[in-house]
Amino acid sequence: MTTQPLDPAVAAFVAALNSGDKDAFAAALTDDVTMSDDGTERDVTAWTDSEIFSSNGHLDVEDVASDGRTLTGTYTNSTYGSMRTRWAFTVTDGRISRFETGQA
Template sequence: MSDTAKLDPVVEAFVDALNAQDTDQFYGVLTEDATMSDDGVERNLAQWTEAEIFRSNGHLVVDTVDSDDGLALTADYTNSRWGSMRTTWRFVLRDGLISRFETGQA
């Protein structure tokens, strides 16, 4: 069951773009210098998103919003590369866009 009503609107747009496989909308909610990590390891954002989201049909089903500001969530993430796994996502905003996200297994 999705709990996106409590997400920050920019995070909700990130989730929507990811699920729609809409690269323009996805990169449109990120700052030009956005960074990310996966399981605590810094990753090249463009390479990671291409491999883990867009080439592998990534899909995120939000289970819970884990912060009052709507910038953290737990979700079931599925892609054709790894299958389905429970994940956490945390976001940092700057000037109304996502400047960093951190994801990893929950």
């Protein structure tokens, strides 16, 4: 991967995640967003509440693919500590309609 700018929708997702801003996070997602974690489909609301907002999640982006929609970085939260993760996003009409994450 080469370091590239993030797609604007992905940048909004990461900024909202890192600031703990639930409203901005919700605004970055489509109403019918789906996601998977390590290949397992998850309920987006339950997962983000547990893995991001109630556990102080933070993503340090390290590498971005040329499309700006796939990245690797160190994800840290108070539940699991830090781990290298990969994130892939599908963007529809400027918002995230699907994201997939897992250990890199």
